[in-house]
Amino acid sequence: MHEGGIAQSIVEILAEVKEQNELSCITSVTLKVGKMSGVMIYALEFALEAIKCEEEFIKNTKFNIISVDVKAKCSLCGREYQFADTDEMNLLCPDCQMPLSIINGKELEIVDVEGK
Amino acid sequence: MKRIVVEKKILEKNDDIANQIRKTLDSNHIFGLNVMSSPGAGKTTLIERMVEIFKSKYKIAAIDGDLDTQRDAQRIAALGIETVQINTSGACHLDSSMVYKALNDITLDLDLLIIENVGNLVCPASFYLGTHKNVVLISTPEGDDKVKKYPTMFNVADVVLINKTDIAQFVKFDVEKVENEIKELNPHALIYKISALKNDGLEPFLSWVESNIVSVKNQ
Numbered sequence A: 001m002h003e004g005g006i007a008q009s010i011v012e013i014l015a016e017v018k019e020q021n022e023l024s025c026i027t028s029v030t031l032k033v034g035k036m037s038g039v040m041i042y043a044l045e046f047a048l049e050a051i052k053c054e055e056e057f058i059k060n061t062k063f064n065i066i067s068v069d070v071k072a073k074c075s076l077c078g079r080e081y082q083f084a085d086t087d088e089m090n091l092l093c094p095d096c097q098m099p100l101s102i103i104n105g106k107e108l109e110i111v112d113v114e115g116k
Numbered sequence B: 001m002k003r004i005v006v007e008k009k010i011l012e013k014n015d016d017i018a019n020q021i022r023k024t025l026d027s028n029h030i031f032g033l034n035v036m037s038s039p040g041a042g043k044t045t046l047i048e049r050m051v052e053i054f055k056s057k058y059k060i061a062a063i064d065g066d067l068d069t070q071r072d073a074q075r076i077a078a079l080g081i082e083t084v085q086i087n088t089s090g091a092c093h094l095d096s097s098m099v100y101k102a103l104n105d106i107t108l109d110l111d112l113l114i115i116e117n118v119g120n121l122v123c124p125a126s127f128y129l130g131t132h133k134n135v136v137l138i139s140t141p142e143g144d145d146k147v148k149k150y151p152t153m154f155n156v157a158d159v160v161l162i163n164k165t166d167i168a169q170f171v172k173f174d175v176e177k178v179e180n181e182i183k184e185l186n187p188h189a190l191i192y193k194i195s196a197l198k199n200d201g202l203e204p205f206l207s208w209v210e211s212n213i214v215s216v217k218n219q
C-alpha cells in the first residue's frame, strides 16, 4: 500500500500552503482521486486519519475526497464515454474501433484548502 | 477563514525528479526501461535473458528494487553488468528519488538502463521514474482474472508480456481472454506471449527493446 506515502506528500504540500498563506491551521481540504490513479480512496482516508495526529496544524482538518470516474474520448467521432466501473471499461470506440484518450480518471490532486 | 485554490498534483515532486532523470538519460542517450509485475511473475528472469542476449553488443546497467535482500541484484550482477540494489525498507514501489540516488552510483556510459521495480501490481504504476518505456509482466499462475483488477498498471504499460506460457495449460489460464482485457484497458500496448524460463517467444520483445535502444542512441 502506497497510500501512506501519498498522505505524506499531501501533508508536505499542505505545510507549504500554510506557510505561504500565513495560516495557523487548516480546516478543510478537497482532494480529487481518479479511479485510474492507482489510489484506493478508503486506504487514503485511513492513512490521512493516521497522519493527522502527527501535525498540530491538521489535527482537525476535514478531508473531502472526490472520486472521479474514468472518462474517455474518441478522437475520430468525438463521442465521450464514462466508466463508473473498471470492469466495464473499454478504451476502444465501439463505433470507430479507435483507441480512446483518457480525459478524466487519472487525477491525484489537491483542489483547494480552507484555513485560518 | 480563507479559501485557497491549490490545484496541485500530489505527486508533483516525484514527477519533477523523474523529469530530471529523463533528462540525464536523454542527454547520455540511454534507453530507460521500467519492469513491473506482481511478486514472482518473472522480472529478474526476463532481465537475465535480456542481459545474456545484449551484453556483448550494448552497455547495460540495472537498478533493482526490493523490499529487502540483495538477491535479485546478485543474480543480475552475476552476468557481469553493473547493478545497484535499492532496498525500499517497507515501501512497496520505487519512487523517483530512490532511482535518482541510485543513478549516482552508476557509470553513465551506457546504452540501456533496466529498472526492476518492487513486485507489486498496484503502487509502482502511480510513480513515474523518468524511464522511456514500461514493461508489465503477468504470469499464468497468477490467474486470468488479474488484468481488470489492476487497471492502472495495465493502462501504463507500453508492452505487456504474458509470461510462464509453458505452464498455462496446467493452471487454466485463458490467454485469449487476458489479451482482450489488456486491449480494452490499453489499445496501444504491445502484447507478447513468452516463457522467460524456457527462453521461448522472446524474439519480438527483444527486437522491440533493441529498436528503442537504437532510437534513443540516435536522438
Ligand SMILES: Nc1nc2c(ncn2[C@@H]2O[C@H](COP(=O)(O)OP(=O)(O)OP(=O)(O)O)[C@@H](O)[C@H]2O)c(=O)[nH]1
Binding pocket: B037, B038, B039, B040, B041, B042, B043, B044, B045, B046, B072, B118, B119, B120, B163, B164, B165, B166, B167, B194, B195, B196, B197, B198
Ligand atoms: N515455469 C516458468 N517459471 C518461470 C518463468 N519465468 C520465471 N519463472 C520462475 O518464477 C520464479 C520467480 O521468478 P523471478 O524472475 O525471480 O520473478 P520476479 O518477478 O523477479 O520476482 P520478485 O522480484 O521477487 O518480485 C522463479 O522460480 C523462476 O524460475 C517461466 O517462463 N516459466
Ligand SMILES: [Mg+2]
Binding pocket: B043, B044, B045, B072, B116
Ligand atoms: Mg526479481
Ligand SMILES: [Zn+2]
Binding pocket: A074, A075, A076, A077, A078, A079, A093, A094, A095, A096, A097, A098
Ligand atoms: Zn469513435
